[in-house]
Amino acid sequence: MIHPAKSIRTFIGTKNYEESIRFYEVLGFEVRSVGEKMSVVVVKENLSFYLQDAYLKSWCENSMIFLEIECDLESYWEAIKVLGLPDKFPGTKLSTIQHNDWGNEFFLHDPAGVLWHFGNFK
Template identity: 85%
Template structure:
């Protein structure tokens, strides 16, 4: 069956909602409040997710999002690295680029422990 889908959005939690909003703004995403305890976060026009003022450690620390990059992962990694997110937001971690048979990726943990995979497929 073909689904008439237009977009898909995941929901992720925030340990400190205000801090997570600032984190995603510094990362360069646009954050739009939709209620006092939820925002939609736009990576770009048709790529977004929901950020909730809700925290369950096992949920957040097991949530993963893969953002496929169009090209030049190395330049994108450099642009994120210079933001100094681990220095500005305790608990955040940025990895180096991992080179794999299927493609390349790097990882970024947000302040609540949600794990982002930024990658490119071969």
């Protein structure tokens, strides 16, 4: 069966909703409120996710999102690094680029502990 899908969106939680909104805005994503306790975060057209004012430590710290990057990963990592997210948002962490057999990636933890994988495939 072929599904007539238009997009797919995950839901992620926040420890501090307002801080997470600022984090994703500084990261360069567009945050649009869709209710008192929920926003849609737009990475680019047809790439988005829901940010909720809800926190469960085990859920947030076990959530992972892989964002495949079209451009040079080293340049993208440099652009993320200069934002100084770990200095501006306690609990955030940015790794160095890891080189794997399948491709390359780096990791960024958001303020609630959600683990982002930014990478590209060979």
